[in-house]
Amino acid sequence: MTILSFLELENRCETEKKSIYEVAQDEEASLSGDIVDVIRLRVLEDLLAMKDAIKNGLASKEKSISGWCGDDCAKLVKKYSSKPALFGRIFEKITTYALATVEENLRMGRIVACPTAGSCGIVPSVIVAVSEELNVPENQQINGLLTAGLVGLIVSNKVQLAGAVAGCQAECGVASAMAAAALVQMLGGDTSQILNAAALALKNILGLTCDPVCGLVEVPCVKRNPFLAVYSVTAAELAMCGVESKIPIDEIVDTLKITGQLMSPLLKETSLGGLAKTKTALELEKKLFKKK
Amino acid sequence: MEQKSLFSVISPIMVGPSSSHTAGAVRLGLMARNIYKNDFKNVKFILYNSFATTGFGHGTDKGLLAGVLGYSVDDPIIKEIFDRVSDVTYSYDYVEDISRHPNSVDITFDNKMTISGDSVGAGEIRINCINGFSVNIDGSYDTLLLMYKDRPGMISTVSDIIQKQKVNIASLHCDRSSKGGVASMYLALDIPVGDDVVEKVKQIKDVFFVTNIRKLK
Numbered sequence: 001m002t003i004l005s006f007l008e009l010e011n012r013c014e015t016e017k018k019s020i021y022e023v024a025q026d027e028e029a030s031l032s033g034d035i036v037d038v039i040r041l042r043v044l045e046d047l048l049a050m051k052d053a054i055k056n057g058l059a060s061k062e063k064s065i066s067g068w069c070g071d072d073c074a075k076l077v078k079k080y081s082s083k084p085a086l087f088g089r090i091f092e093k094i095t096t097y098a099l100a101t102v103e104e105n106l107r108m109g110r111i112v113a114c115p116t117a118g119s120c121g122i123v124p125s126v127i128v129a130v131s132e133e134l135n136v137p138e139n140q141q142i143n144g145l146l147t148a149g150l151v152g153l154i155v156s157n158k159v160q161l162a163g164a165v166a167g168c169q170a171e172c173g174v175a176s177a178m179a180a181a182a183l184v185q186m187l188g189g190d191t192s193q194i195l196n197a198a199a200l201a202l203k204n205i206l207g208l209t210c211d212p213v214c215g216l217v218e219v220p221c222v223k224r225n226p227f228l229a230v231y232s233v234t235a236a237e238l239a240m241c242g243v244e245s246k247i248p249i250d251e252i253v254d255t256l257k258i259t260g261q262l263m264s265p266l267l268k269e270t271s272l273g274g275l276a277k278t279k280t281a282l283e284l285e286k287k288l289f290k291k292k
Numbered sequence: 293m294e295q296k297s298l299f300s301v302i303s304p305i306m307v308g309p310s311s312s313h314t315a316g317a318v319r320l321g322l323m324a325r326n327i328y329k330n331d332f333k334n335v336k337f338i339l340y341n342s343f344a345t346t347g348f349g350h351g352t353d354k355g356l357l358a359g360v361l362g363y364s365v366d367d368p369i370i371k372e373i374f375d376r377v378s379d380v381t382y383s384y385d386y387v388e389d390i391s392r393h394p395n396s397v398d399i400t401f402d403n404k405m406t407i408s409g410d411s412v413g414a415g416e417i418r419i420n421c422i423n424g425f426s427v428n429i430d431g432s433y434d435t436l437l438l439m440y441k442d443r444p445g446m447i448s449t450v451s452d453i454i455q456k457q458k459v460n461i462a463s464l465h466c467d468r469s470s471k472g473g474v475a476s477m478y479l480a481l482d483i484p485v486g487d488d489v490v491e492k493v494k495q496i497k498d499v500f501f502v503t504n505i506r507k508l509k
Contacts, residue, residue: 161414
Protein backbone atom coordinates (compact mmCIF):
# COMPACT_ATOMS: atom_id res chain seq x y z
CA MET A 1 0.00 0.00 0.00
CA THR A 2 1.33 3.38 -0.97
CA ILE A 3 0.78 6.18 1.55
CA LEU A 4 -0.36 9.05 -0.62
CA SER A 5 -1.23 11.65 1.99
CA PHE A 6 -0.32 12.76 5.48
CA LEU A 7 -3.93 12.17 6.52
CA GLU A 8 -3.53 8.52 5.52
CA LEU A 9 -0.30 8.38 7.49
CA GLU A 10 -1.92 9.90 10.57
CA ASN A 11 -4.82 7.44 10.40
CA ARG A 12 -2.46 4.57 9.96
CA CYS A 13 -0.39 5.63 12.98
CA GLU A 14 -3.55 5.88 15.03
CA THR A 15 -5.17 2.57 14.04
CA GLU A 16 -1.94 0.59 14.30
CA LYS A 17 -0.75 2.52 17.40
CA LYS A 18 2.58 3.16 15.70
CA SER A 19 4.98 6.06 15.32
CA ILE A 20 5.71 7.51 11.90
CA TYR A 21 9.14 5.89 11.86
CA GLU A 22 7.59 2.47 12.52
CA VAL A 23 5.17 2.90 9.63
CA ALA A 24 8.12 4.07 7.50
CA GLN A 25 10.24 1.01 8.23
CA ASP A 26 7.26 -1.36 7.82
CA GLU A 27 6.39 0.17 4.46
CA GLU A 28 9.97 0.04 3.23
CA ALA A 29 10.33 -3.56 4.39
CA SER A 30 7.22 -4.67 2.54
CA LEU A 31 8.29 -2.76 -0.58
CA SER A 32 11.81 -4.19 -0.68
CA GLY A 33 11.06 -7.65 0.72
CA ASP A 34 13.70 -7.15 3.43
CA ILE A 35 13.14 -7.34 7.16
CA VAL A 36 12.91 -4.17 9.26
CA ASP A 37 16.42 -4.68 10.68
CA VAL A 38 17.88 -4.56 7.19
CA ILE A 39 16.03 -1.33 6.47
CA ARG A 40 17.36 0.20 9.69
CA LEU A 41 20.88 -0.88 8.74
CA ARG A 42 20.54 0.89 5.40
CA VAL A 43 19.37 4.02 7.19
CA LEU A 44 22.34 3.70 9.55
CA GLU A 45 24.59 3.50 6.50
CA ASP A 46 23.15 6.82 5.31
CA LEU A 47 23.51 8.31 8.78
CA LEU A 48 27.16 7.27 9.01
CA ALA A 49 27.84 8.66 5.54
CA MET A 50 26.28 11.95 6.69
CA LYS A 51 28.59 12.04 9.71
CA ASP A 52 31.60 11.27 7.50
CA ALA A 53 30.65 14.14 5.19
CA ILE A 54 30.48 16.51 8.18
CA LYS A 55 33.85 15.29 9.44
CA ASN A 56 35.50 15.64 6.03
CA GLY A 57 33.88 19.02 5.46
CA LEU A 58 35.15 20.34 8.80
CA ALA A 59 38.69 19.29 7.88
CA SER A 60 38.86 20.99 4.47
CA LYS A 61 39.03 24.50 3.08
CA GLU A 62 39.35 23.39 -0.54
CA LYS A 63 37.36 25.52 -2.94
CA SER A 64 34.91 24.30 -5.56
CA ILE A 65 35.81 24.05 -9.26
CA SER A 66 34.45 27.58 -9.77
CA GLY A 67 36.54 28.90 -6.89
CA TRP A 68 33.54 30.71 -5.41
CA CYS A 69 32.80 28.63 -2.32
CA GLY A 70 34.34 26.16 0.09
CA ASP A 71 35.97 28.17 2.87
CA ASP A 72 33.03 29.54 4.85
CA CYS A 73 32.66 26.64 7.27
CA ALA A 74 36.21 27.27 8.47
CA LYS A 75 35.24 30.86 9.32
CA LEU A 76 32.49 29.62 11.63
CA VAL A 77 34.77 27.06 13.28
CA LYS A 78 37.39 29.74 13.91
CA LYS A 79 34.97 32.30 15.36
CA TYR A 80 33.08 29.85 17.57
CA SER A 81 36.30 28.42 19.00
CA SER A 82 36.94 31.76 20.69
CA LYS A 83 33.55 33.48 20.85
CA PRO A 84 30.29 31.55 21.25
CA ALA A 85 27.22 32.17 19.15
CA LEU A 86 24.30 34.13 20.55
CA PHE A 87 22.00 31.09 20.30
CA GLY A 88 24.40 28.68 21.95
CA ARG A 89 26.21 25.50 21.09
CA ILE A 90 23.42 23.75 19.15
CA PHE A 91 23.11 26.75 16.83
CA GLU A 92 26.89 26.77 16.31
CA LYS A 93 26.92 23.09 15.43
CA ILE A 94 23.90 23.19 13.15
CA THR A 95 25.24 26.07 11.06
CA THR A 96 28.76 24.67 11.00
CA TYR A 97 27.69 21.12 10.10
CA ALA A 98 25.30 22.31 7.41
CA LEU A 99 28.08 24.33 5.76
CA ALA A 100 30.59 21.50 6.23
CA THR A 101 28.30 19.06 4.41
CA VAL A 102 27.31 21.30 1.57
CA GLU A 103 30.88 22.52 1.02
CA GLU A 104 32.02 18.91 0.93
CA ASN A 105 29.38 18.37 -1.75
CA LEU A 106 30.60 21.16 -4.01
CA ARG A 107 34.23 20.06 -3.83
CA MET A 108 33.09 16.67 -5.17
CA GLY A 109 33.25 14.96 -1.80
CA ARG A 110 30.96 12.11 -0.72
CA ILE A 111 27.59 13.19 0.69
CA VAL A 112 24.05 11.85 1.06
CA ALA A 113 21.43 13.52 -1.14
CA CYS A 114 18.64 14.42 1.30
CA PRO A 115 16.41 14.91 -0.57
CA THR A 116 18.77 16.42 -3.16
CA ALA A 117 22.50 17.10 -3.28
CA GLY A 118 21.94 20.87 -3.22
CA SER A 119 20.02 20.56 0.06
CA CYS A 120 22.26 17.85 1.53
CA GLY A 121 23.33 19.86 4.60
CA ILE A 122 19.97 20.52 6.24
CA VAL A 123 18.74 17.17 7.62
CA PRO A 124 22.18 15.84 8.68
CA SER A 125 23.23 19.04 10.47
CA VAL A 126 20.08 19.10 12.60
CA ILE A 127 20.13 15.38 13.45
CA VAL A 128 23.84 15.23 14.22
CA ALA A 129 24.17 18.56 16.09
CA VAL A 130 21.18 17.91 18.33
CA SER A 131 22.17 14.28 18.94
CA GLU A 132 25.66 15.29 20.02
CA GLU A 133 24.49 18.04 22.35
CA LEU A 134 21.55 16.14 23.88
CA ASN A 135 23.15 12.67 23.80
CA VAL A 136 20.48 11.18 21.56
CA PRO A 137 21.33 7.48 21.05
CA GLU A 138 21.98 6.16 17.53
CA ASN A 139 18.76 4.17 17.52
CA GLN A 140 16.74 7.33 17.96
CA GLN A 141 18.78 9.12 15.31
CA ILE A 142 17.74 6.34 12.92
CA ASN A 143 14.12 6.89 13.99
CA GLY A 144 14.56 10.56 13.21
CA LEU A 145 15.97 9.90 9.75
CA LEU A 146 13.21 7.38 8.99
CA THR A 147 10.64 10.00 9.99
CA ALA A 148 12.32 12.61 7.78
CA GLY A 149 12.40 10.10 4.92
CA LEU A 150 8.71 9.30 5.04
CA VAL A 151 7.77 12.98 5.24
CA GLY A 152 9.91 13.68 2.16
CA LEU A 153 8.53 10.63 0.38
CA ILE A 154 4.90 11.63 0.85
CA VAL A 155 5.66 15.11 -0.48
CA SER A 156 7.54 13.61 -3.42
CA ASN A 157 4.53 11.45 -4.30
CA LYS A 158 2.70 14.69 -5.08
CA VAL A 159 5.46 16.90 -6.41
CA GLN A 160 8.85 16.04 -7.84
CA LEU A 161 11.58 17.27 -5.50
CA ALA A 162 13.50 19.26 -8.08
CA GLY A 163 14.21 22.96 -8.42
CA ALA A 164 13.40 22.70 -12.12
CA VAL A 165 9.89 21.52 -11.26
CA ALA A 166 8.87 23.61 -8.26
CA GLY A 167 11.78 25.84 -7.27
CA CYS A 168 13.86 25.64 -4.11
CA GLN A 169 10.75 25.23 -1.95
CA ALA A 170 10.78 21.63 -3.26
CA GLU A 171 14.46 21.11 -2.37
CA CYS A 172 15.72 23.08 0.64
CA GLY A 173 12.12 23.80 1.65
CA VAL A 174 11.20 20.11 1.80
CA ALA A 175 14.53 19.35 3.47
CA SER A 176 13.64 21.79 6.26
CA ALA A 177 10.27 20.07 6.76
CA MET A 178 12.07 16.72 6.89
CA ALA A 179 14.59 18.06 9.41
CA ALA A 180 11.82 19.56 11.58
CA ALA A 181 10.00 16.20 11.60
CA ALA A 182 13.19 14.32 12.46
CA LEU A 183 13.94 16.70 15.29
CA VAL A 184 10.48 16.40 16.88
CA GLN A 185 10.74 12.62 16.62
CA MET A 186 14.11 12.67 18.39
CA LEU A 187 12.79 15.04 21.07
CA GLY A 188 9.97 12.62 21.82
CA GLY A 189 7.10 14.46 20.14
CA ASP A 190 3.97 12.64 18.98
CA THR A 191 2.61 12.11 15.46
CA SER A 192 0.58 15.30 15.48
CA GLN A 193 3.54 17.37 16.66
CA ILE A 194 5.79 15.83 14.01
CA LEU A 195 3.35 16.60 11.23
CA ASN A 196 2.72 20.10 12.55
CA ALA A 197 6.45 20.78 12.63
CA ALA A 198 6.73 19.67 9.00
CA ALA A 199 3.65 21.71 8.09
CA LEU A 200 4.94 24.88 9.78
CA ALA A 201 8.31 24.56 8.05
CA LEU A 202 6.79 23.92 4.64
CA LYS A 203 4.17 26.64 4.98
CA ASN A 204 6.65 29.36 5.77
CA ILE A 205 8.96 28.56 2.88
CA LEU A 206 6.35 28.48 0.09
CA GLY A 207 7.43 30.34 -3.00
CA LEU A 208 11.18 29.95 -2.57
CA THR A 209 12.73 30.16 -6.03
CA CYS A 210 15.68 28.33 -7.57
CA ASP A 211 17.97 30.87 -9.26
CA PRO A 212 21.54 29.55 -8.99
CA VAL A 213 24.31 31.66 -10.49
CA CYS A 214 25.64 29.93 -13.64
CA GLY A 215 23.46 26.93 -12.83
CA LEU A 216 25.96 25.72 -10.24
CA VAL A 217 24.92 24.29 -6.86
CA GLU A 218 26.76 27.13 -5.10
CA VAL A 219 25.22 30.61 -5.03
CA PRO A 220 22.79 30.82 -3.20
CA CYS A 221 22.48 27.09 -2.44
CA VAL A 222 25.45 26.75 -0.09
CA LYS A 223 24.44 29.39 2.46
CA ARG A 224 20.77 28.50 2.15
CA ASN A 225 21.56 25.19 3.87
CA PRO A 226 22.58 26.60 7.28
CA PHE A 227 19.74 29.13 7.07
CA LEU A 228 17.07 26.49 6.53
CA ALA A 229 18.64 24.07 9.00
CA VAL A 230 18.24 26.65 11.79
CA TYR A 231 14.80 27.53 10.43
CA SER A 232 13.69 23.90 10.83
CA VAL A 233 14.45 24.15 14.55
CA THR A 234 11.95 27.03 14.84
CA ALA A 235 9.28 24.80 13.31
CA ALA A 236 10.15 21.93 15.65
CA GLU A 237 10.19 24.16 18.73
CA LEU A 238 6.80 25.72 17.93
CA ALA A 239 5.28 22.30 17.28
CA MET A 240 6.72 20.93 20.54
CA CYS A 241 5.01 23.82 22.35
CA GLY A 242 1.72 22.71 20.84
CA VAL A 243 1.50 25.30 18.05
CA GLU A 244 -0.53 23.86 15.18
CA SER A 245 -0.65 24.79 11.54
CA LYS A 246 -4.11 26.14 10.72
CA ILE A 247 -3.76 24.72 7.19
CA PRO A 248 -3.32 20.93 7.22
CA ILE A 249 -0.04 19.68 5.78
CA ASP A 250 -1.67 17.92 2.80
CA GLU A 251 -3.15 21.22 1.66
CA ILE A 252 0.22 22.91 2.12
CA VAL A 253 1.85 20.29 -0.11
CA ASP A 254 -0.85 20.89 -2.74
CA THR A 255 -0.16 24.61 -2.43
CA LEU A 256 3.56 24.02 -2.84
CA LYS A 257 2.87 22.13 -6.04
CA ILE A 258 0.54 24.80 -7.43
CA THR A 259 2.95 27.56 -6.39
CA GLY A 260 5.63 25.68 -8.29
CA GLN A 261 3.42 25.58 -11.38
CA LEU A 262 2.69 29.30 -11.08
CA MET A 263 6.37 30.12 -10.66
CA SER A 264 7.99 31.56 -13.76
CA PRO A 265 10.34 29.12 -15.52
CA LEU A 266 12.94 31.89 -15.21
CA LEU A 267 13.05 31.09 -11.48
CA LYS A 268 13.13 27.31 -11.72
CA GLU A 269 16.74 26.18 -12.09
CA THR A 270 17.18 27.75 -15.53
CA SER A 271 19.49 30.52 -14.27
CA LEU A 272 17.63 32.91 -16.56
CA GLY A 273 16.25 35.10 -13.77
CA GLY A 274 16.57 36.10 -10.14
CA LEU A 275 20.03 36.17 -8.55
CA ALA A 276 21.47 34.45 -11.63
CA LYS A 277 20.80 37.57 -13.71
CA THR A 278 22.23 40.14 -11.32
CA LYS A 279 25.14 42.29 -12.50
CA THR A 280 27.56 40.46 -10.23
CA ALA A 281 26.29 37.04 -11.31
CA LEU A 282 26.88 37.94 -14.96
CA GLU A 283 30.44 39.04 -14.14
CA LEU A 284 31.07 35.78 -12.27
CA GLU A 285 29.72 33.90 -15.27
CA LYS A 286 32.10 35.66 -17.64
CA LYS A 287 35.09 34.83 -15.45
CA LEU A 288 34.01 31.21 -15.05
CA PHE A 289 33.81 30.59 -18.80
CA LYS A 290 37.29 32.08 -19.25
CA LYS A 291 38.47 29.54 -16.68
CA LYS A 292 36.79 26.71 -18.57
CA MET B 293 1.32 3.73 -9.63
CA GLU B 294 4.68 2.35 -8.68
CA GLN B 295 5.54 2.81 -5.04
CA LYS B 296 8.70 4.77 -4.39
CA SER B 297 11.28 3.80 -1.82
CA LEU B 298 12.17 5.85 1.21
CA PHE B 299 15.71 5.71 -0.11
CA SER B 300 14.69 7.76 -3.13
CA VAL B 301 14.49 10.64 -0.63
CA ILE B 302 17.41 9.96 1.75
CA SER B 303 19.93 8.63 -0.77
CA PRO B 304 22.01 8.12 -2.80
CA ILE B 305 25.30 8.36 -1.02
CA MET B 306 27.16 10.13 -3.79
CA VAL B 307 30.04 12.31 -4.79
CA GLY B 308 28.78 15.87 -5.27
CA PRO B 309 27.90 18.43 -6.25
CA SER B 310 24.73 17.63 -8.20
CA SER B 311 22.44 14.62 -8.18
CA SER B 312 21.40 15.29 -11.78
CA HIS B 313 24.70 16.58 -13.19
CA THR B 314 27.17 14.41 -11.26
CA ALA B 315 25.48 11.25 -9.90
CA GLY B 316 23.15 11.15 -12.93
CA ALA B 317 26.16 11.45 -15.25
CA VAL B 318 27.95 8.58 -13.51
CA ARG B 319 24.83 6.41 -13.77
CA LEU B 320 24.40 7.23 -17.47
CA GLY B 321 28.01 6.15 -18.00
CA LEU B 322 27.49 2.96 -15.98
CA MET B 323 24.34 2.13 -17.90
CA ALA B 324 26.07 2.71 -21.24
CA ARG B 325 28.85 0.40 -20.06
CA ASN B 326 26.26 -2.25 -19.10
CA ILE B 327 24.73 -2.00 -22.56
CA TYR B 328 27.95 -2.03 -24.60
CA LYS B 329 29.57 -4.68 -22.39
CA ASN B 330 32.82 -4.86 -24.39
CA ASP B 331 36.23 -3.48 -23.54
CA PHE B 332 36.83 -0.26 -25.40
CA LYS B 333 39.78 1.91 -26.39
CA ASN B 334 37.95 5.13 -27.12
CA VAL B 335 34.85 6.82 -25.83
CA LYS B 336 33.26 10.03 -27.13
CA PHE B 337 30.73 12.09 -25.23
CA ILE B 338 28.40 14.70 -26.69
CA LEU B 339 26.90 16.80 -23.90
CA TYR B 340 23.71 18.71 -24.63
CA ASN B 341 22.14 21.86 -23.22
CA SER B 342 22.48 22.18 -19.44
CA PHE B 343 24.97 19.30 -19.39
CA ALA B 344 27.01 21.33 -21.88
CA THR B 345 26.72 24.74 -20.21
CA THR B 346 26.99 23.86 -16.50
CA GLY B 347 28.60 20.43 -16.75
CA PHE B 348 32.07 21.86 -16.22
CA GLY B 349 31.27 23.25 -12.77
CA HIS B 350 29.37 20.11 -11.79
CA GLY B 351 32.00 17.57 -12.84
CA THR B 352 29.60 16.07 -15.41
CA ASP B 353 32.57 15.29 -17.69
CA LYS B 354 34.34 13.42 -14.88
CA GLY B 355 31.15 11.62 -13.86
CA LEU B 356 30.43 10.31 -17.36
CA LEU B 357 33.98 9.02 -17.78
CA ALA B 358 34.03 7.42 -14.32
CA GLY B 359 30.70 5.75 -15.13
CA VAL B 360 31.82 4.14 -18.40
CA LEU B 361 34.90 2.90 -16.54
CA GLY B 362 32.67 1.22 -13.96
CA TYR B 363 33.03 3.43 -10.89
CA SER B 364 29.97 3.90 -8.71
CA VAL B 365 28.35 7.24 -7.79
CA ASP B 366 30.03 7.42 -4.38
CA ASP B 367 33.57 6.60 -5.48
CA PRO B 368 36.01 9.40 -4.50
CA ILE B 369 38.05 8.49 -7.63
CA ILE B 370 35.49 10.42 -9.71
CA LYS B 371 37.12 13.68 -8.68
CA GLU B 372 40.55 12.51 -9.88
CA ILE B 373 39.37 10.39 -12.78
CA PHE B 374 41.37 12.31 -15.41
CA ASP B 375 44.58 11.39 -13.59
CA ARG B 376 43.56 7.75 -13.25
CA VAL B 377 42.85 6.92 -16.88
CA SER B 378 45.70 5.69 -19.01
CA ASP B 379 44.51 2.99 -21.40
CA VAL B 380 41.38 4.68 -22.75
CA THR B 381 41.14 7.82 -24.87
CA TYR B 382 38.19 10.12 -24.43
CA SER B 383 36.75 13.33 -25.85
CA TYR B 384 33.90 15.73 -25.19
CA ASP B 385 31.75 17.85 -27.48
CA TYR B 386 29.25 20.42 -26.31
CA VAL B 387 26.05 21.03 -28.26
CA GLU B 388 22.98 23.25 -27.88
CA ASP B 389 19.87 21.42 -29.15
CA ILE B 390 16.50 22.31 -27.66
CA SER B 391 14.87 19.20 -29.13
CA ARG B 392 16.88 17.24 -26.59
CA HIS B 393 16.31 16.93 -22.85
CA PRO B 394 18.12 19.65 -20.82
CA ASN B 395 20.51 17.07 -19.32
CA SER B 396 21.30 14.82 -22.20
CA VAL B 397 24.32 12.91 -23.55
CA ASP B 398 25.40 10.69 -26.44
CA ILE B 399 28.07 8.14 -25.55
CA THR B 400 29.94 6.43 -28.39
CA PHE B 401 32.24 3.46 -27.81
CA ASP B 402 34.99 2.80 -30.38
CA ASN B 403 32.78 4.33 -33.12
CA LYS B 404 30.71 1.14 -32.88
CA MET B 405 27.81 1.89 -30.62
CA THR B 406 26.13 5.15 -29.63
CA ILE B 407 23.94 5.23 -26.54
CA SER B 408 21.85 8.30 -25.70
CA GLY B 409 20.32 9.11 -22.38
CA ASP B 410 18.95 11.80 -20.11
CA SER B 411 19.53 12.60 -16.47
CA VAL B 412 15.98 13.22 -15.32
CA GLY B 413 16.61 14.45 -11.77
CA ALA B 414 17.67 13.18 -8.33
CA GLY B 415 20.23 10.87 -9.95
CA GLU B 416 17.58 9.03 -11.95
CA ILE B 417 18.37 8.37 -15.60
CA ARG B 418 16.75 7.14 -18.77
CA ILE B 419 18.48 5.55 -21.75
CA ASN B 420 16.33 6.46 -24.74
CA CYS B 421 18.30 5.52 -27.83
CA ILE B 422 20.78 2.79 -28.77
CA ASN B 423 22.32 3.04 -32.25
CA GLY B 424 19.28 4.97 -33.45
CA PHE B 425 16.65 2.64 -31.98
CA SER B 426 14.43 4.18 -29.36
CA VAL B 427 14.24 2.47 -25.99
CA ASN B 428 13.21 3.53 -22.51
CA ILE B 429 15.46 1.92 -19.92
CA ASP B 430 15.90 3.46 -16.46
CA GLY B 431 18.27 0.92 -14.94
CA SER B 432 15.90 -0.24 -12.22
CA TYR B 433 15.43 -3.71 -13.78
CA ASP B 434 17.61 -6.30 -15.41
CA THR B 435 16.58 -5.92 -19.02
CA LEU B 436 16.79 -8.07 -22.12
CA LEU B 437 16.94 -5.94 -25.23
CA LEU B 438 16.62 -7.26 -28.76
CA MET B 439 16.26 -5.88 -32.26
CA TYR B 440 14.69 -7.82 -35.08
CA LYS B 441 12.70 -7.69 -38.28
CA ASP B 442 9.06 -7.10 -37.37
CA ARG B 443 6.93 -10.20 -37.86
CA PRO B 444 4.06 -11.99 -36.10
CA GLY B 445 4.92 -14.32 -33.22
CA MET B 446 8.11 -12.68 -32.00
CA ILE B 447 6.75 -11.75 -28.56
CA SER B 448 5.51 -15.26 -27.81
CA THR B 449 8.75 -16.88 -29.04
CA VAL B 450 10.86 -14.66 -26.78
CA SER B 451 8.58 -14.84 -23.75
CA ASP B 452 8.43 -18.63 -24.14
CA ILE B 453 12.22 -18.86 -23.80
CA ILE B 454 12.15 -16.64 -20.70
CA GLN B 455 9.21 -18.44 -19.16
CA LYS B 456 11.11 -21.74 -19.44
CA GLN B 457 13.80 -20.18 -17.21
CA LYS B 458 11.06 -19.43 -14.64
CA VAL B 459 11.90 -15.72 -14.81
CA ASN B 460 9.04 -13.28 -14.32
CA ILE B 461 8.66 -10.48 -16.86
CA ALA B 462 7.89 -7.22 -15.02
CA SER B 463 7.14 -5.27 -18.18
CA LEU B 464 7.53 -5.63 -21.93
CA HIS B 465 7.77 -2.92 -24.58
CA CYS B 466 7.88 -3.20 -28.35
CA ASP B 467 8.47 -0.60 -30.99
CA ARG B 468 8.98 -0.73 -34.75
CA SER B 469 10.01 1.55 -37.56
CA SER B 470 7.20 0.26 -39.81
CA LYS B 471 5.14 -2.88 -40.40
CA GLY B 472 7.65 -5.53 -41.32
CA GLY B 473 10.49 -3.07 -40.63
CA VAL B 474 13.08 -2.92 -37.89
CA ALA B 475 11.60 -3.53 -34.45
CA SER B 476 12.93 -3.41 -30.90
CA MET B 477 11.71 -5.20 -27.81
CA TYR B 478 12.89 -4.87 -24.24
CA LEU B 479 11.79 -6.92 -21.31
CA ALA B 480 12.24 -5.80 -17.72
CA LEU B 481 12.90 -8.92 -15.63
CA ASP B 482 12.58 -9.60 -11.91
CA ILE B 483 15.83 -11.58 -11.96
CA PRO B 484 18.56 -11.52 -14.60
CA VAL B 485 18.79 -14.22 -17.25
CA GLY B 486 22.06 -15.93 -18.17
CA ASP B 487 24.11 -15.80 -21.35
CA ASP B 488 22.51 -19.08 -22.44
CA VAL B 489 19.20 -17.24 -22.78
CA VAL B 490 20.87 -14.50 -24.81
CA GLU B 491 22.27 -17.21 -27.10
CA LYS B 492 18.86 -18.83 -27.49
CA VAL B 493 17.22 -15.52 -28.34
CA LYS B 494 20.00 -14.83 -30.86
CA GLN B 495 19.11 -18.09 -32.63
CA ILE B 496 15.54 -16.90 -33.28
CA LYS B 497 14.99 -16.20 -36.97
CA ASP B 498 15.06 -12.46 -37.86
CA VAL B 499 16.70 -11.41 -34.58
CA PHE B 500 19.90 -9.49 -35.33
CA PHE B 501 20.86 -7.95 -31.97
CA VAL B 502 20.44 -9.11 -28.40
CA THR B 503 21.91 -7.75 -25.21
CA ASN B 504 21.42 -8.49 -21.57
CA ILE B 505 21.52 -5.29 -19.54
CA ARG B 506 22.18 -5.48 -15.81
CA LYS B 507 20.31 -3.09 -13.60
CA LEU B 508 22.08 -0.30 -11.73
CA LYS B 509 22.76 -0.64 -8.03
